[in-house]
Structure formats: C-alpha cells, structure tokens
Amino acid sequence: MFDKFINQAKGEVDRVLEEKGISKEIVFEEPIEEFGDLSTPICFELAPLMKKSPKVLAEELAGDMEAGGFIREIKPVNGYVNFYLNYEKLTPLLLEKIKSEKDNYGRGKGKEKIILECTSANPDGPLHIGHARNGIIGDTLARVMRFAGYDVETQYYVNDMGKQLAVVVWGLRRFKIDSKKKKDHAISEIYVKATKVLNENPEYESEISGLMKDYEQGTKEVKSEFEYAANYCLDGIRETLERIKINIDTYIWESSFLRDSSVSKALERLGKTKYLKKNDVLYLDLSEFGVEKELILTRKDGTSLYVTRDIAYHLWKSSRGLVVDIFGADHKLVSTQLSLALRILGVKQPEFVIYEFISLPGGKMSTRRGIFISLDELLDESAERALREVNKRRPKLNESLKAKIAESVGVGAVRFNVIKISPEKPIIFRWEEALDFERQGSPFIQYAHARACRILEKAEIKDSYEVPSLSSNEKKLVKVLSKFPVKVSEAAESRRPHIIANYALELADSFHRFYMFEPVLKSDKKDFRVHLVLASKIVLANTLSLLGIDPLEEM
C-alpha cells in the first residue's frame, strides 16, 4: 500500500504543477523520521524557472495541495515538500490485506516467461564457494521473479564437452575412484591426480584431444564414459544444491546442441548475415558494434568451439522466453559477443547479471589444482557452528529439533552472507567472516520470525480490534510492512535480489525494536498488537522464503 501512498503524493504534486502549466518527472525519497514519510526536492529544480526561492515555492505548492487518502499532512520545510502517512487509515487496511492474502501478500502476476541460467559449474568436482555465489544469486532472483509474477524456469548448463571432463574420463581409466567419498569430491580427486600426471608427462596430451574428438563424434563407448563421469559428479552436486535449496528445473547438456545439429544450423543462419567472415576459420566481425575482438566460431578443422555451442543454446532459450544469465565477471566480454551474435540474427538479446569473484586471501581458487573451499565444507562448518549456538542457548531442547534448527540456521547464514552483498562487489573469503553470525545476518531475521510465532502461540487472535494511535516503533513497523510489495517488484525488475536481503534486515530490525519496547500480551492494546505481530510474521515468512531461508518457528 506504500505504492498507493506514493502515487497519491505524486498525483497531488502533478495536479498542482499542472495548474501552473508545468509538467515534470517527480522524484521522491524517504527522509529521516522528523521530515515525514516521503519527500520531494522538486522546488529546487523549479526555483530558477519560476524565479522564486525554493522555500517560498514549497510553501506555495504545499498550500495548494490537499491531504486525503493515505496522506495525512503535507508540510513545506526549507524548500522540500514533505508528506506524512495517515497511519490511522492505512494500518487497519494493511493488516487486513496481509491477513487475508497471507503468503500471497506482495505477489504479482501475468508476467512473461523467463529462462534463467545459473550455477552451470563444470562437472569436474564439487561446487566451491564461487559457484555458490552464482547459484545463490540465480536461485534468489528466480524466487523473487517468480513471486513478482514471472514464469521462471531455471537451467543448469552442463559443460560436458570441455577438456576438464575429458581429463576426468582419462583419469577414471587410470585410477580407481574412491567410492566411499561423496561423488563430486571423488571426481575432483581423480581430476587433480590426472592433471598432475598430464603435467608431468606432456606426451599424454594427445590422448586427451583424442578423447574429446571421439566424444564429439559420438563414439559409443566413449560417449557412455563421458556421460557416466558427468552424471557421477552431478549426483554429488545435486545433493549439495538440494541442501542449500537451490532449485534447478532443467539440466541441459552442451553436447545436445551439437548432436541435434543446432550448432550447424546456427552457423548457417549466421552465414546469411554480412558479419560472418572466413579466413582459416569462421568468425564474426563485430567491429561495427564497437567490439574489435573478432569472435572465432570454428577451428581450422571445422569443428565447433564453446561459444558456437553457446550461441546455439541461447538461440534455443530465446525461442522459449526472455533469457537471463548469471555470469561471473570473467564472462563479460563473451557475454557482449554472445549478445551481439543474437542481435545479428534478430533474436531478443539476453540479460546478464554479472557477479565478481570470490577469492581466497592467498589468491584465486582452482578446481584443477584442488585449491578451493567447497560449498559442502562451508555448509558443514556453518551448521556445526549453529549447533554450538543452539546448545548454548537452548540446552534443554530435544536433539533432533536442535539439529533441525542448526541446519536451517547454518544454510540460511551461508545464503544470506552471499546474497546481501551486491554482485558487483568482489569478495575475499575469510572463515571468520563467513561463520560469524553477525547481529544483522540471517539468524537475526529468523529470530524475529520465531519471536512472532511464540507470541502468536500464546495469544488469541480476535476478529475485531480497535486501532489505537501508534507509537513510533509501531509506525515504523507498519510502514516497513507496507513496503514489501514495492521492494519485490523493485528487486524483480532491476534483477537485483540483494534488495530483498536489505529489506529483510530492515523488517527484522523494526520488529525486534517493536518487540523490545511494546509488550504485546500484557498490553491494553493487545488485540491490535497481536494483529500487528501476525502481519509481521506473515511478511517475515514471505521475505525469508524469497531468500531461500527456512522461517523457523522457534530457535
């Protein structure tokens, strides 16, 4: 309902300006508390045009405006026009809306189909914390967009045609796999061992390229070896994804685009444009679009390259919906080239969410050299740490409930610590930070939800209640609750899921403060406050589910 308040304020400014024959885009901001709930600095911009000081102008404009609807009051202060929310009016409507819509509060509908590619880690080892950033951003965005009304399908692109998998296959022929290990970790072990032998004996390199060629041609035995290796690894990866609640709708194998001849069809289509050129190889000349680096599409022997297959994959995706790709920063150039290739073919271009790398204090991670922190380790450590906290705080709880809480808190903390940081920010991973359940982290939000649940357990929810005049803590909470739908569409439209993480903190913060200062059960405003708690619980749960974090009932 906050959006309605904004629209009413906008309408009022528009109306008054129109009377003066002015039409302008109005920008609002949320000021600090003493200046109301919404504010516009429009008069600073108009002042030179109208030849009046902003202060006088603000007074004039505010004088012509009328409060009403969700606007209680309009006040000019130092050139700003400030709007005050009518809490008496908004509060009961909002609480009823949330109570009746429940987990649909804030939901949008009727938006387009989205094909969202994320995670897509090579099947040569377990997911490490860098892949986790990709998957968590992708999964959270998928949840947010789905809630905002998009029809989202998430896809994991399996790179089965890379050299890495060939090395694994080669390694599997030489070394015995450790069947006691988690499958993706066992594959990683083979990969690291094989890489080492190959580095020491360069003469084996030809065997690798031989394997790759055989797989590309689809030689039966080799094909099943590759598929076995990739699936073996993916089994392990899937287990981890399930644990951290990253949902993949479809797994798409890179080789399938070669086998069904989409790759050659894509090359054919590109051949009909003026951009496809040939010397020893086929390549795209994108200099017209400001990309000087030509994009090479085939080897001298005519076989396709990774990008060629990726173009075919994107053509297929584009035919099914709007494409959104979650890519690491190293893919920036490729993503531009890919996008241009699609543009040349007259296909709707994909959108990219680019995130910076997570590195270790000592430098980059490397699956090949076995230098990485796996997501499994991180989740284990996090859950273990959470269990220690539960034991400390709730020693008498039964063990299975303790374990359940610890797992939810541990997974939630990992997801939250990643998603709360804007994707363009590089991260240096440090154990102390990753495992520190900071005050304003996911336990903080889960705890707010748990607190709300415990109050509701003990309270009777009456059908009717009187809305009293609100304290500032209550107002703040009501306002934050009313902003949830605005934040959802903001996060979905800008494809920036970390907006929801920030909102979650703001909401939990408002709730904890309310909890501290406004007793519910022993208050003469009890009936109202119980409803406020109910609404808070619903919105907290909705927010947590967008973040992929369990809304715990107790902890």
Next chain:
RNA sequence: GGGCUCGUAGCCUAGCUAGGAUAAGGCGGCAGCCUUCUAAGCUGCAGACCGCGGGUUCAAAUCCCGCCGGGCCCGCCA
C-alpha cells in the same frame, strides 16, 4: 598496451541506475538492560575530509574527466 570493474570509520557492508536535509548499519572497542511474549534481542558512547585531484550544479558518496591502488578480460581453451 587496450577494455571492463571495485575503492565508503581499525574491519565488513548499504546508499550510486533516476544528484538534495545531519552519509545508514554490522563486526571489533567502551558503558549498560534478563523474577516481564526466547538476550541469536535492545539502549548509549567513541570512530568517515565517501581512494586522490579537477569539472558540471543552487546542491556531488551519487554525474563527467584525469590519476593512484586491487580484481577481471583481451586463446582455432572451456
């Protein structure tokens, strides 16, 4: 060498796309709050010339230019 990106208190982050009022939080530090709905909570104090220099503007953390520092990309690899 060319291109992209990040730089906000001792440490970590929000705000930057659409420039506006005292730069908002957390960690760490100091001082407090549990016979009252779970203290994974709350309150107070100290701590920032928003990397540096210029420009545009009535107004710049935010836009533009230059510089410095970190990261990434520029394969007939994936």
